Amino acid sequence: MKLEMFDIGVFIVYVLGLLAVALYISRSDKKDGADTEDYFLAGKSLPWWAIGASLIASNISAEQIIGMSGSGFVMGMAIASYEWMAAITLILVGKYLLPVFLKNEIFTMPQYLHQRFDHRVKTTLALFWLLVYVFVNLTAVLWLGGLAIETVAGVDWWHGMLFLAAFSIAYSLYGGLKAVAYTDIIQVILLIFGGLLLSYLALDAVSQGQGMLAGFSKLTTELPGHFDMILSPENSQYTNLPGISVLVGGMWVMNISYWGFNQYIIQRALAAKNLQEAQKGIAFAAYLKLLMPIIVVLPGIAAVVLYPTLPNADQAYPSMMELMPVGIKGLVFAALVAAIVSSLASMTNSISTIFTMDIYRPIKPDASQQHYVRVGRIATLVALVIALFMAEPLLGKFDQAFQYIQEFTGVFTPGIVVIFLVGMFWKKATSMGALSAAIGSAAFSFGLRMMWPELPFMDRIGLVFLMCLALMVLVSLAGKSESSDTSVSLTDVSFVTERSFNIAALGVVIILTILYTMWW
Known part of the structure; x- marks a missing residue:
């Protein structure tokens, strides 16, 4: 499938428009240019709607x-x-x-670990995140994005990856997080519009022109197994989503790690004007997440009926774009690229933040603010170059890239969650206890995988979490208490939330209860 000239024109207009907006936003009013707070945390000035949109744009990408x-x-x-x-x-x-x-006024997640524990814990986790972001997240986004461009536009996957990398650099390298966050608003609007339109056209095609509701009804009738939210042990995909574990098991560990302690996600909230704005942005993002399966999962299910002989499951979404009329196809292609480059920009900005603030700055503590910003920009370029050349060797042989990402990050996720939660809510936790949980997470994960290979990876994550929790508590109790904790005491932190946030939270719970009751 190739784009028509009009589609290409629509896409070019989008690219140029986004670059113009990003350059306008990136202008600095400071004579000496942006400092680290401006570049890495958008001057701590983001409103709730920018935070919510940017959270989703950073999350929803090629993978x-x-x-x-x-x-x-x-x-x-x-x-x-x-x-x-x-x-x-x-x-x-x-x-x-x-x-x-x-309350701790941090730039990065490793910085909090330094305040709570010591430099060993900070450096260990900072290096881990840098490796994962470059060799797992960036490579996955570039590889799947390149494949999507090849399928939709007929451009070779390598040149597609080069375009994505260059595009993300063009609009984010100069302006930092502020440029990324505000252009994410445009990206999310386009992504939701294009995704909903594609889902509508897919359902209409399934019903052979009888409409969206008729198409959805046909899918549930012809593919009832595809609408089971809780898979039974007899299901061939049970090892990927092991039944009730998605509600009470390892998925909680994975989600808390991703949304609570993942630098390129939480960095948006750290850049908020204040706590209330950050919480409003989080609630806004929660409702957008409820909408996402309609955009990203439903087209894949419809492809089972429309394109049952696809050689690769990850070709489902790009193939569905053949349903788009001329012009709209270019707009939806722009939405797909928007999601990809937004995530690339978010990841590279966070890579540069961690590298500059947690690795480089302690080595050269007396440099100017502008020097650190330059180092951050260089780190962005180096990370993208590495990811470009490692994408195909690392991901080229996998059929379902999303599951690969979950499997790999799941090796370290339990230890990360234990370190943060225990460190935040139990003052007796020590640095040695944290390091033991970090090392234990990998050791327990690989050990269980070898000795109990049939154990679903999500159950393995839950079990490793409990083992790391026990290990950290035991090591902390066995060691000497430490006085290196410089983080803010919980007695100084207020967990009281505004009424609007509480109402929004109740709404999320009600909607989820209805959804899981319908498709149990």
């Missing part, structure tokens, strides 16, 4: 749209649990974790 749609093609609506359970996780993050982070 989400392409990868999750591919998983929808294979296993159905059950994969939507990643989105719907994330909504309630966001509410919990907004109420219980954000107040702690904002």
Whole structure:
């Protein structure tokens, strides 16, 4: 499939328009240029609507749209649990974790670990995140984005990846987080519009022109197994989504790690004007997450009926774009690229933040603010170059990239969640206890995988979490108490939320209860 000239024209207008907006936003009123707070945290001035939109734009990318749609093609609506359970996780993050982070006035997650524990814990986790962001997240986004461009536009995947990298650099390298966050608003609007339109056209095609509702009814009738939210042990995809574990098991660990302690996600909330704005943005993002399965999963399920012989599940979403009329196809292609470059920009900005503030700055503590900003920009370029050349060797042999990402990050996720939660809410936790949890997470994960290979990875994550929790508590109790904790005491943190946030939280719970009751 190739784009018509009019589609290409629409796409070019979008690209140029976005670059113009980004350059306008990136202008600095300061004579000496942006400092680290301006570049890495948008001057701590983001309003709630920019935070919410940027959270979703950073999250929804190639591995989400392409990868999750591919998983929808294979296993159905059950994969939507990643989105719907994330909504309630966001509410919990907004109420219980954000107040702690904002009170500590941090730039990065490793910085909090330094305040709470010591430089060993900070450096260990900073290096881990840098490796994961470059070799897992960036490579996945570039690889799947390149494949999408090849399928939709007929451009070779390598040149597609080069374009994505260059585009993200062009609008984010100079302006930093502020340029990324405000242009994300445009990206999210386009993404939601294009995604909903594609889902409508897909359902209409399934019903052979009888309308969206008729198409949805046909899908549920012909593919009833694709609408089981809780998979039974007999289901061939049970190892990926093991039944009730999506509600009470390892998925909680994965979601809390991703939404609560993931730098390129939480960085938007750290850049808020104040705690109340951050919490409003989190609640806004939670409702957008409830909408995402309609955009990213439903087209994959429809592809089972419309394109049943696809050689690769991750081709489901790009193939569905053949349904688009001329002009609209260019707009939806722009929405897909918007999601990809937004995530690339968010990830590279966070990579540069962690590298500059947690790795480089301690080595050269007396440099100017502008020097650190330059170092951050260089780190962005280096990370993208590495990811470009490593994308195909690392991901080229995988059928469902989304599941690959979950499997890999799941090795370290339990330890990260234990370190943060225990460190935040138990003052007796020590640095050695934190390091033991970090090392134990990898050791326990690989050990269980070898000795109990049939254990679903989500159950393994839950079990490793409990083992890391026990290990950190035991090591902390066995060691000497430390006096290196410089983080703000919880007695100085208020967990009271505004009425609007509480109402929004209740709404999320009610909607999720209805959804899981309907498709249990």
